[in-house]
Amino acid sequence: MTYAITAAGITMSFGAHKVLDGIDMKVPAGEIFGLLGPSGAGKTTLIKILTGQTAPDSGAASINGSSSDRLTDADRMKFGIMMDDFGVYERLSCFDNLKLFARIYGLDDSRIKSVLEKVGLAEAAKKPASALSKGMTGRLRLARAFMTDPYILFLDEPTSGLDPAAADAIRRMIIAEKSRGRTVFLTTHDMAEAAKLCDHIALLNDGTIVEQGSPAEICRKYDHQRRLKIHLSDGSDTELPYGAGAAAEIAELIRSGRAETIHTTEPDLETVFMELTGKELSA
């Protein structure tokens, strides 16, 4: 398996406060990887270390096989970053915001137009960034990350604070990037978003990864009840133990038309996180 991003033993402190403690992770190429954790868990710091913005106290990270602390300009062309706190030039138009980066990357204006179309800002190309809504500003930041058509995208809380429609538009773009074989590394504290988008996730709490794997695997792992919950046509619910023994009973309920819905009792990611840390993910 090829890994787009790796981290081994990453440790980072701000003064006496340890922000990251022995982070190990491998992100397979072509996947959407989600780093989940509450505010202050160390998600943004880890992105900064992975992308070479900050040096860790110890440990090593790499992107596309290149060490994060020795990235060349050519390496940087291969990944795009959309950080929550990255600003835009508010007095410049959307087009001129991207024009600056087109000049830096040696790209022509046709690339700006195609990126603006991709993020749905073609009609707002001449609008100053200060006149954009929060959702549109997010899309402009995403457009900037798309400029070099990167193999890897780092997205820090890409849908944070957006209305449902704007957030959904960004999620569709993320899925479209994956379908083009791109790797997406995103941070979020929205577990529903992570469960919907991500192939693999890591749960980060107080600078430590407390669990990682696919969302479904993790939820199954913490399904301590291992039962099936059946909603019956008379409005009542019944539970059966998960396993072969329940098969005949379920078959009968379905045959008789009494079973309306059947669900497993596995927890969602929020519940798993609560169980592991005693904290809410959205805190």
Place this chain on the structure above:
Amino acid sequence: MKNIKAIFLKQMKDTLRNKPVLIQFVLFPALVLIFENAVNIENMPEHFFAKLFAVMFVGMAPLTCMSALIAEEKEKNTLRVLLMSGVKPAEYLIGTGAYVFVMCLAGTAVFAAAAGFGGSDLILFVGVMLAGIILSELAGALIGVSCKNQMTASSVSIPVMMLISFLPMLSMFNDTIRSFAAVTYSQQISDLINGIGAAEVKPLSLAVIGLYLVAETALFMAVYKRRGLD
């Protein structure tokens, strides 16, 4: 060179919309055109306003513009984006510095025209102004690099700018002020500009300007090494 040009062109594009910066570039050149044409006081030295405002311009515009531009990019994290895109800190500083330099050069042309300088006087005037612009840009860059946001940068740059810009004017009226204003580069620039008609170039003025150039460069390098650009 590509990145320097990109930064330079971005700053140029931003000029008309960045009113706090724009006003620094046009205020004194506009004032000099008005005062030189509208005010005529008996026994006033020739082109008094052109020379006075030129010194104020040199102490004010490059310093406040450099510090404001750098501090704004730091505060809004656009500088971080540039650095992440492969722009070197030196390229950013040169691109921004070149933009401020060109804009101040345009202002210098207005002062030269208003003062009616020509020939060797014009060369001397432009040379002195260029030295002043570079010194003020260095001071502005030093403030911009040292401060985390625009508010902190303003709170430092305004008193420094007022000291540099207004001391030469105040020293005309008070000998005590003049005695300590002599240690500022703006006073020496004022002396050089006022001595242009008399073809008088004081070695002390050149020495003070040279000393400032060395000291500001060394201080900037030390602060930059310690804090970095972002």
